[in-house]
Amino acid sequence: MAPILEAHGLTKRFGKTQALDGLDLVAQPGRVVALLGPNGAGKTTFVRAVATLLRPDSGTLYVDGIDALRKPARVRQVIGLAGQFAAVEEAMTGRENLEMVGRLFGLRRKESKAAAVRVLDLMQLTDDADRLVRTYSGGMRRRIDLGVSLVGTPRLLLLDEPSTGLDPGSRIQLWDTIRGLVVTGTDILLTTQYLDEADRLASDVVIIDHGKVIASGTPAELKTLAGDDMIEVHVHDADLLPAVSGVLGRIGHDLRVDVPTRRAFVSADDGNTRLMEALRVLDQEGIAVEDISLRRPTLDEVFLTLTGKPAQTTDSPEQPASV
Amino acid sequence: MANASAITLPQNPRQASVNAGAGLWTSSLTVAGRMVRKFARTPQLIMFTTIQSALFLFMFRFAFGGAIKSGGALSYVDYMVPGFITTTIMWAGSGAAVGVADDVEHGFVDRLRSLPIPRVSVLTGRALADATLMLWSLVTATIFGFIVGFRLTGSVPRALAAFGLCVLFGLAFEWVFIVVGLVAGTAQSAQSMGLLVVPLIFLSSAYVPIGGMPPGVKQFGEFEPLTPMVNSVRNLAMGPDAQALVPHSTGYYIGMSLAWTAGIFVVFGFLAFLRFARR
Ligand SMILES: Nc1ncnc2c1ncn2[C@@H]1O[C@H](COP(=O)(O)OP(=O)(O)OP(=O)(O)O)[C@@H](O)[C@H]1O
Ligand SMILES: [Mg+2]
Numbered sequence: 165m166a167p168i169l170e171a172h173g174l175t176k177r178f179g180k181t182q183a184l185d186g187l188d189l190v191a192q193p194g195r196v197v198a199l200l201g202p203n204g205a206g207k208t209t210f211v212r213a214v215a216t217l218l219r220p221d222s223g224t225l226y227v228d229g230i231d232a233l234r235k236p237a238r239v240r241q242v243i244g245l246a247g248q249f250a251a252v253e254e255a256m257t258g259r260e261n262l263e264m265v266g267r268l269f270g271l272r273r274k275e276s277k278a279a280a281v282r283v284l285d286l287m288q289l290t291d292d293a294d295r296l297v298r299t300y301s302g303g304m305r306r307r308i309d310l311g312v313s314l315v316g317t318p319r320l321l322l323l324d325e326p327s328t329g330l331d332p333g334s335r336i337q338l339w340d341t342i343r344g345l346v347v348t349g350t351d352i353l354l355t356t357q358y359l360d361e362a363d364r365l366a367s368d369v370v371i372i373d374h375g376k377v378i379a380s381g382t383p384a385e386l387k388t389l390a391g392d393d394m395i396e397v398h399v400h401d402a403d404l405l406p407a408v409s410g411v412l413g414r415i416g417h418d419l420r421v422d423v424p425t426r427r428a429f430v431s432a433d434d435g436n437t438r439l440m441e442a443l444r445v446l447d448q449e450g451i452a453v454e455d456i457s458l459r460r461p462t463l464d465e466v467f468l469t470l471t472g473k474p475a476q477t478t479d480s481p482e483q484p485a486s487v
Numbered sequence: 488m489a490n491a492s493a494i495t496l497p498q499n500p501r502q503a504s505v506n507a508g509a510g511l512w513t514s515s516l517t518v519a520g521r522m523v524r525k526f527a528r529t530p531q532l533i534m535f536t537t538i539q540s541a542l543f544l545f546m547f548r549f550a551f552g553g554a555i556k557s558g559g560a561l562s563y564v565d566y567m568v569p570g571f572i573t574t575t576i577m578w579a580g581s582g583a584a585v586g587v588a589d590d591v592e593h594g595f596v597d598r599l600r601s602l603p604i605p606r607v608s609v610l611t612g613r614a615l616a617d618a619t620l621m622l623w624s625l626v627t628a629t630i631f632g633f634i635v636g637f638r639l640t641g642s643v644p645r646a647l648a649a650f651g652l653c654v655l656f657g658l659a660f661e662w663v664f665i666v667v668g669l670v671a672g673t674a675q676s677a678q679s680m681g682l683l684v685v686p687l688i689f690l691s692s693a694y695v696p697i698g699g700m701p702p703g704v705k706q707f708g709e710f711e712p713l714t715p716m717v718n719s720v721r722n723l724a725m726g727p728d729a730q731a732l733v734p735h736s737t738g739y740y741i742g743m744s745l746a747w748t749a750g751i752f753v754v755f756g757f758l759a760f761l762r763f764a765r766r
Contacts, residue, residue, distance in 0.1 A: 215597075215601045216601065242505055247598065253524070264521055268508070268517055269603065316504075316603075319504075
């Protein structure tokens, strides 16, 4: 299948800031692609380039096979965009917002009414459909904003930090909705600050920093970049630590012992097999352990390894327009 | 990108589609429709400019009025109300600039620009709605004028022509304010840039005869677009008493103001278009 999105060597400069610096990205259809990167990495800039809102200085960009630099108007017929900040009319109801955008997508009056009903249901806003958006909560506003981008059943949906400001429950619902969209033929490119979101939702994760892709792959592939799995053994009695260390030292590498907490750690390339081995040997040698566990690197660690910056894992206050 | 974890998806019908998008007329009307609803449901937007202009009117009519002389047979209230009505387009317009900047700031403009519609319709729709709002301001300003004691001394058809001119000036100035809003980018800076209307209004012949202004200021007053506009409107509405106050004929002022109107419309319409089509 032809890629839904194909970018090569994209650059964009704002004054002294090189927002995109030779970005390459190819996304296959049927997948959710998450762009992950620290603040100022160029995520929004890339999304805006794909949405034909800004013109890259150089590079090539194809959306659903359409040349976005030569035929931006045709790209706008196949995309939906929900930007970083909710862009809905506060003085209109949720339904009116959806119907308005439906009309702009070229739907007839009746079709846009039907589309509004469909989207309201999808976004679980049917009960609040006829209230003015200015009376909505932050999360509802976010949902109606996402809904607006879905009125036209786009081939490629661009979501810039879709779950910022949603509570955990709404976030999980949003993930389900997004997965459902992929099945009906809408591919997703989303940016996120949340690693767990990328991990659980995306089929492919692209990590960018300073306007360049620094790593990409499935979440599982990326995690191998952060290093090996780690086996952790917790004993009841500190006197057992030397024996445990002896066993672990033969199984993996980089043994560490933390005496005050009575723990021993060892890294291993194939965690599952090594864990079984460790259990067997410890049992054979009659060493009683309190707890034994296998820890895989998280995307956080990948992120930290690659960018040298800790990922943001808590809600950050919204920054002023990075439009 | 690696495809290692690709799962085969159930072959649901792909619903995603190409959206034809609305034409220029439908999209302009839809964009304008949103604005009209916004105005109707946010009365404070309109009330602010209305109250502001009423305040100016009352101050000049009752507080300063006694100190300013029209310099001829025309009473001060009859002198200033035509000026007040004409310059209302500036207050209404600076409100529009704030609205445009607010839409830029909050991503609404981006959303519209990402839709499959002719991009100019975002501007034409806006201009259409703002024109409606301006008409409203002109009508209320006229009513206020009569309330504070203004009486027409020219002919009614000429007074209607004067009102028509105001609408025309407003339609042209509209584009200045759209450009200001687009350039400002935030409602707050649009608000401060909007203050530029103050010298234009008060250094024109709207409230005070230009003849008595110091040199330099006087030249500016004679040159700027509002002076011929105000003079045309005043001469048409008030007849000979007003004509006697200004050095040129009514035809001269109408010609000047139409030239300004056309110039402003072309230059700023083009700038708005450039600024907007750029990505
Ligand atoms: N219109 C603009 N004018 C000037 N600089 C800009 C503009 N847009 C973006 N930048 C700069 O380009 C860089 C990339 O910004 P971008 O908004 O793409 O980052 P981001 O990855 O989306 O960050 P965040 O996580 O904070 O949303 C930043 O340094 C930003 O300051
Ligand atoms: Mg961003």
